[in-house]
Amino acid sequence: MIGLFTAAEIRAAEAPLLAALPDGALMQRAATGLATVCLRLLGRAHGARATLLVGAGGNGGDALFAGAHLARRGVRVTAVLLAPDRAHAGGRAALVRAGGRMVDPSAAGAHLNRADLVLDGIVGIGGSGGLRPDAVAVVDRAAAGPALMVAVDVPSGVDADTGAVAGAAFPATHTVTFGAVKPGLVVGEGRAHAGEVHLVGIGLEEHLPVPGAWQLTDADAAGRLPLPDAGDDKYSQGVVGVVAGSSTYPGAGVLCTGAALRTRPGLVRYAGTAADGVRAAWPEAIVTDGRPSDAGRVQAWVVGPGMGTDDDARTVLAEVLATDLPVLADADALTLLAREPGLVRDRRAPTVLTPHDGEFARFGAEPGPDRIGAARRLAADLGAVVLLKGDATVVAAPGGTAFVNATGTPWLATAGTGDVLSGIAGALLATGLPAAEAAAVAAHLHGRAGQLAAAGGPFVAGDLVRHLPATINRVRGFRPGGLPDSEP
Numbered sequence: 211m212i213g214l215f216t217a218a219e220i221r222a223a224e225a226p227l228l229a230a231l232p233d234g235a236l237m238q239r240a241a242t243g244l245a246t247v248c249l250r251l252l253g254r255a256h257g258a259r260a261t262l263l264v265g266a267g268g269n270g271g272d273a274l275f276a277g278a279h280l281a282r283r284g285v286r287v288t289a290v291l292l293a294p295d296r297a298h299a300g301g302r303a304a305l306v307r308a309g310g311r312m313v314d315p316s317a318a319g320a321h322l323n324r325a326d327l328v329l330d331g332i333v334g335i336g337g338s339g340g341l342r343p344d345a346v347a348v349v350d351r352a353a354a355g356p357a358l359m360v361a362v363d364v365p366s367g368v369d370a371d372t373g374a375v376a377g378a379a380f381p382a383t384h385t386v387t388f389g390a391v392k393p394g395l396v397v398g399e400g401r402a403h404a405g406e407v408h409l410v411g412i413g414l415e416e417h418l419p420v421p422g423a424w425q426l427t428d429a430d431a432a433g434r435l436p437l438p439d440a441g442d443d444k445y446s447q448g449v450v451g452v453v454a455g456s457s458t459y460p461g462a463g464v465l466c467t468g469a470a471l472r473t474r475p476g477l478v479r480y481a482g483t484a485a486d487g488v489r490a491a492w493p494e495a496i497v498t499d500g501r502p503s504d505a506g507r508v509q510a511w512v513v514g515p516g517m518g519t520d521d522d523a524r525t526v527l528a529e530v531l532a533t534d535l536p537v538l539a540d541a542d543a544l545t546l547l548a549r550e551p552g553l554v555r556d557r558r559a560p561t562v563l564t565p566h567d568g569e570f571a572r573f574g575a576e577p578g579p580d581r582i583g584a585a586r587r588l589a590a591d592l593g594a595v596v597l598l599k600g601d602a603t604v605v606a607a608p609g610g611t612a613f614v615n616a617t618g619t620p621w622l623a624t625a626g627t628g629d630v631l632s633g634i635a636g637a638l639l640a641t642g643l644p645a646a647e648a649a650a651v652a653a654h655l656h657g658r659a660g661q662l663a664a665a666g667g668p669f670v671a672g673d674l675v676r677h678l679p680a681t682i683n684r685v686r687g688f689r690p691g692g693l694p695d696s697e698p
């Protein structure tokens with residue numbers, strides 16, 4: 211798993227190193243790593259032009275020392291000093307020694323127009339708020355030019371802890387971050403501003419605490435998807451119950467049931483008024499048009515997508531929540547629960563709620579720019595896992611542990627993909643995974659399935675279901691190949 215660390219955690223981890231190492235050693239490590247990534251991105255040194263945007267703090271120091279490395283390799287480097295008197299003295303001297311130049315912001319335009327690479331060293335983890343007006347002017351000019359936009363540590367103007375952008379921020383194509391990945395690079399508006407994130411180690415690892423937030427890798431997801439073995443039968447893989455869709459709108463039931471089957475094809479039971487549609491689409495499912503209690507035994511329930519919000523729906527929801535089984539509540543179930551949150555608070559078994567922003571707001575407040583914080587607050591309030599959907603879906607457990615999803619594609623913004631996510635997560639809950647992990651792995655698989663489906667062009671939610679088996683294979687690292695011979 212990739213830990214996500216706040217600015218305060220990074221600073222605390224840096225402190226013993228700063229005390230133990232010679233002056234400036236940590237910054238040299240950062241600058242050397244930064245220059246190495248820049249050279250790789252540029253693909254050449256001689257003849258290339260780099261413009262550094264340099265603020266008054268350590269972030270500007272990193273940019274200046276990295277600029278000196280680049281200049282020594284033959285790159286034509288110009289530093290735009292936003293606060294000429296306060297820019298890092300050692301960094302300035304190093305750049306001049308290496309043959310780089312320094313200019314005022316008033317002279318930045320011509321350099322930015324011709325730059326192959328712009329390095330944003332305006333502000334890093336020491337910043338607060340959006341960019342200041344003098345910085346906005348040079349950043350706008352840089353963004354209008356043709357250069358690769360590389361942020362140092364954090365895109366200036368992005369809150370490193372939350373990803374919030376109050377006003378303007380540097381729109382990076384790449385961010386080279388030091389010591390550890392910060393949450394603000396992978397969630398909220400910060401995610402889009404950071405572009406591709408490159409982590410440069412500076413020796414902090416052993417000083418970092420256990421993080422409060424994580425990103426899963428394919429290997430992490432694969433490790434939570436056990437293969438069936440010789441001792442398994444259709445019941446032992448985890449039986450999931452689905453209450454979704456309605457006679458008028460069977461689609462949600464069909465998608466949710468299909469996603470559960472395609473994720474963990476042991477046994478899926480369906481109960482609800484979309485029974486005919488589900489039966490026709492998925493003969494493998496065991497279907498009843500009765501109540502959840504008529505469906506037979508399950509190990510987890512998914513309830514809500516497309517089931518309506520009338521009295522019958524409320525009764526069915528209450529029946530499912532009254533069980534001592536894990537329950538995933540989505541869509542219409544969330545609308546009902548926002549009116550009656552006690553139905554969740556009173557549960558002892560795990561509950562996972564999967565709101566998009568509109569559904570989240572029904573519980574009292576919009577998510578706002580700090581999406582991890584918002585998900586954590588609702589999770590703590592309701593005593594449930596909250597999966598807040600978005601381009602970077604966030605999962606928060608009631609105790610505060612959070613996951614930020616690293617996979618996905620904007621092509622997922624199409625009707626019904628949320629129903630698919632619910633089915634995947636329900637199937638994983640039924641295997642006995644802890645609820646927050648089941649939700650995080652589901653978001654990971656859902657995003658990967660979206661990426662795989664999008665490789666073939668625009669897709670709809672049903673295509674996502676069809677891509678799930680290949681997605682799971684890829685996440686596990688299996689590639690198509692020949693079957694072994696049956697002869698020894």
Ligand SMILES: NC(=O)C1=CN([C@@H]2O[C@H](COP(=O)(O)OP(=O)(O)OC[C@H]3O[C@@H](n4cnc5c(N)ncnc54)[C@H](OP(=O)(O)O)[C@@H]3O)[C@@H](O)[C@H]2O)[C@@H](O)CC1
Pocket residue numbers: 224228236237238240241265266267268269270272332333334335336337338339340341342345362363364367388412
């Ligand atoms: N410690 C180390 O040895 C290591 C540190 N490292 C590097 O140092 C960085 C931290 O350095 P830091 O603490 O000096 O803070 P930093 O991010 O440069 O910001 C302070 C400056 O920003 C300004 N400013 C603030 N808000 C602003 C805004 N909205 N818009 C515009 N400007 C704004 C603020 O202005 P002031 O308020 O003083 O006027 C001040 O000038 C870290 O991210 C990493 O890159 C690495 O090399 C590893 C070793």
Ligand SMILES: Nc1ncnc2c1ncn2[C@@H]1O[C@H](COP(=O)(O)OP(=O)(O)O)[C@@H](O)[C@H]1O
Pocket residue numbers: 541566599600601602603618619620621622623624625626627628629630631656
């Ligand atoms: N811009 C985006 N980038 C990546 N994923 C997205 C984006 N927009 C939506 N998604 C994902 O698509 C799914 C949409 O779910 P939801 O809003 O519940 O749709 P529906 O109710 O139609 O099924 C969520 O998993 C969400 O994270």
Ligand SMILES: [K+]
Pocket residue numbers: 269330331332333334361362363364365366
């Ligand atoms: K920066």
